[in-house]
Amino acid sequence: xxxxxxxxxxxxxxxxxxxxxxxxxxxGYAKLSVEAVxxxxxxxxxxxxxxxxxxxxxxxxxxxxxxxxALEYADTGxxxxxxRRQIHAAVDLLGAPPWGPLYRALIGEAxxxxxxxxxxxxxxxxxxxxxTVARIKAAQRRGQLAADLDLDLMMAILSGPLYxxxxxxxxxxxxxxxxxxxxxxxxxxxxxx
Amino acid sequence: xxxxxxxxxxxxxxxxxxxxxxxxxxxGYAKLSVEAVxxxxxxxxxxxxxxxxxxxxxxxxxxxxxxxxALEYADTGxxxxxxRRQIHAAVDLLGAPPWGPLYRALIGEAxxxxxxxxxxxxxxxxxxxxxTVARIKAAQRRGQLAADLDLDLMMAILSGPLYxxxxxxxxxxxxxxxxxxxxxxxxxxxxxx
Numbered sequence: 001x002x003x004x005x006x007x008x009x010x011x012x013x014x015x016x017x018x019x020x021x022x023x024x025x026x027x028g029y030a031k032l033s034v035e036a037v038x039x040x041x042x043x044x045x046x047x048x049x050x051x052x053x054x055x056x057x058x059x060x061x062x063x064x065x066x067x068x069x070a071l072e073y074a075d076t077g078x079x080x081x082x083x084r085r086q087i088h089a090a091v092d093l094l095g096a097p098p099w100g101p102l103y104r105a106l107i108g109e110a111x112x113x114x115x116x117x118x119x120x121x122x123x124x125x126x127x128x129x130x131x132t133v134a135r136i137k138a139a140q141r142r143g144q145l146a147a148d149l150d151l152d153l154m155m156a157i158l159s160g161p162l163y164x165x166x167x168x169x170x171x172x173x174x175x176x177x178x179x180x181x182x183x184x185x186x187x188x189x190x191x192x193x
Numbered sequence: 194x195x196x197x198x199x200x201x202x203x204x205x206x207x208x209x210x211x212x213x214x215x216x217x218x219x220x221g222y223a224k225l226s227v228e229a230v231x232x233x234x235x236x237x238x239x240x241x242x243x244x245x246x247x248x249x250x251x252x253x254x255x256x257x258x259x260x261x262x263a264l265e266y267a268d269t270g271x272x273x274x275x276x277r278r279q280i281h282a283a284v285d286l287l288g289a290p291p292w293g294p295l296y297r298a299l300i301g302e303a304x305x306x307x308x309x310x311x312x313x314x315x316x317x318x319x320x321x322x323x324x325t326v327a328r329i330k331a332a333q334r335r336g337q338l339a340a341d342l343d344l345d346l347m348m349a350i351l352s353g354p355l356y357x358x359x360x361x362x363x364x365x366x367x368x369x370x371x372x373x374x375x376x377x378x379x380x381x382x383x384x385x386x
Contacts, residue, residue, distance in 0.1 A: 028305070029305065030305040030306075104304045105304055105305065107301075107304060107360060107361065108300075108301040108302070108303070108304025108305055109301070110301070110360070110361075110363075111297045111298055111300060111301025111360065112221070112222065112223040112298065112301055113223075117363050120361070121361070121362060121363075125361055125362065143384055144384065145382055145383070145384060146380060146381070146382060146383060146384055146385055147384070147385075148380075149377070149382065150373055150376070150377050152373075153354065153373060153374060153377050155357070156353075156354035156357040156358060156362075156374070157353075157354050157374065157377055157378070159353075159357060160349075160350075160352075160353030160354035160355070160356060161346065161349035161350050161353035162353070163353060163356060163357050163360065164348070164349040164352060164353035164356050165349060167300060167303070167304065167356065167360060168300065168303075168313070168314070168318055168356060169314060169318065169349075170303075170310050170314075180343055180345075180346060181346060181349070181350065183343070184342070184343050184346050184350055185350070185378075185381065185382050186381055186382045186383045187339060187341075187381050187383065188339070188378065188379055188380050188381020188382070188383070189338055189339060189342065189378050189379045189381070190338070190339060190379045190380065190381070191336055191337065191338060191339050191340070192339055192340075193386065
């Protein structure tokens with residue numbers, strides 16, 4: 001492909017992804033269709049299917065194209081404050097409109113479409129988990145966390161309660177809820193000595 | 194309605210729910226349709242819609258009609274053993290076929306259909322949470338758990354990591370994973386004194 005043709009294809013892909021998000025916000029993911037996306041983007045349905053095998057994968061790409069650098073961990077030297085700040089940012093982004101309902105819909109689709117589940121993990125969840133473990137390890141070295149943490153579990157333990165609220169009880173994800181979860185996780189369930 | 198008519202309606206409802214589960218197991222939830230259920234059950238589509246407003250709500254009812262009494266808490270006096278046994282039973286039931294993929298599909302649908310989300314919470318999640326809190330309180334009274342636990346969070350903290358694995362990473366839910374999560378939750382993240 002010449003540079004100019006590549007640029008044109010990229011810009012058409014951007015138009016398609018933007019149209020996908022617009023339609024998903026307007027009518028909800030359940031009502032989204034590749035036909036409607038193609039019409040909004042002014043392309044043929046086959047142009048969409050040539051790049052994206054399913055509505056779910058198109059939606060995944062579209063949502064991740066918005067990915068903002070808001071979910072980096074700071075390292076101020078205080079692990080409690082840094083975890084708190086990062087998770088507040090995550091719930092502000094993923095738990096509230098416009099991302100919130102779309103992110104929930106994406107995870108819903110991941111229960112039906114294995115390609116969506118795989119893409120979500122490879123491109124979003126795993127990189128986040130690696131950042132979490134890196135920040136946890138730095139804090140452990142400074143004695144701010146238990147020395148024997150099961151690092152493989154950190155992402156599930158820290159974010160599991162938030163996903164439970166996002167996906168199951170579907171109650172609002174507030175900063176206060178995050179703070180209470182962190183407090184409980186730091187303290188542990190065992191009786192205090 | 195006379196008793197005989199009520200019995201006939203109940204038995205027809207059972208046939209419809211059984212057909213729903215059969216078809217969901219055979220072809221997966223994404224391909225399930227009210228038309229196919231009606232055909233399998235030998236009733237008209239309108240008979241199905243008269244009782245269930247959407248495919249999602251029909252599926253919820255069908256799945257909960259299977260609900261087994263396997264998720265009760267024992268009280269042997271040992272909270273660690275009882276939590277462990279109960280959560281092992283839960284992941285055996287909810288994390289593996291035949292329930293596992295159907296339960297994941299149900300939660301997927303709850304992201305798109307508010308009536309499914311509400312029914313799931315009222316009829317399954319909340320009763321489970323109440324049992325969990327009752328068992329936790331009994332253990333607290335005996336000094337087997339920290340006295341200041343945030344009881345509202347118990348369900349999210351204990352089961353959140355399991356839902357994260359079921360819905361997000363979609364790795365197998367093993368007894369070993371449950372044991373590691375419980376160990377980490379009891380110990381807490383804070384440095385040991």
